[in-house]
């Protein structure tokens with residue numbers, strides 16, 4: 259699918275790792291191109307703030323990586339949601355990964371060099387990017403810890419990682435909640451993502467009359483192409499007349 263031109267009624271929902279940023283060997287090693295925060299801020303201004311980052315990372319990591327850009331954002335796949343006016347919603351409050359799960363997983367990966375646990379405020383991820391041969395064992399371990407029918411937590415497949423996250427949260431839910439409010443309400447959402455959890459965000463964008471774009475299909479699997487499309491988008495928007503001046507007969 260070819261990515262469309264942006265227009266002034268677009269809203270952008272952007273995943274971070276694998277979409278705006280190249281995947282790194284570990285989440286800490288990710289490199290933010292120096293021009294990216296400014297590019298996103300430019301789009302944010304052109305779209306009246308309708309640019310949201312929707313990531314599996316906690317909000318504070320999103321903010322640190324993209325500083326000083328501080329947009330509406332969903333962290334941990336929608337568990338933490340920040341609206342454009344800065345209002346923060348955490349959902350649901352007070353549910354934490356049981357300590358014995360963390361202990362069992364920590365002991366379970368001890369003998370597997372390259373496998374590591376990333377703790378998050380409301381969940382955790384087990385990464386095996388540096389030891390891909392452990393994939394089956396990692397999945398066996400996490401499945402032994404988290405029952406498939408657990409009421410609060412679910413396993414979320416990620417790129418060379420598996421996450422334990424809150425069942426109640428999803429990127430689709432995050433898009434729906436953001437779309438209910440300004441400046442997103444009434445706009446045409448475009449969701450771009452590269453991973454399993456992004457599919458829910460893409461589906462929700464389509465339900466709002468918008469589009470879901472997979473990085474692999476629409477951008478050749480390369481975050482640099484996503485950034486280039488966004489850069490093209492800012493130039494295209496700059497060339498468009500402001501909406502109020504677009505009526506026939508309006509002075510040029």
Ligand SMILES: [Mg+2]
Nearest residue numbers: 273275276453
């Ligand atoms: Mg991603």
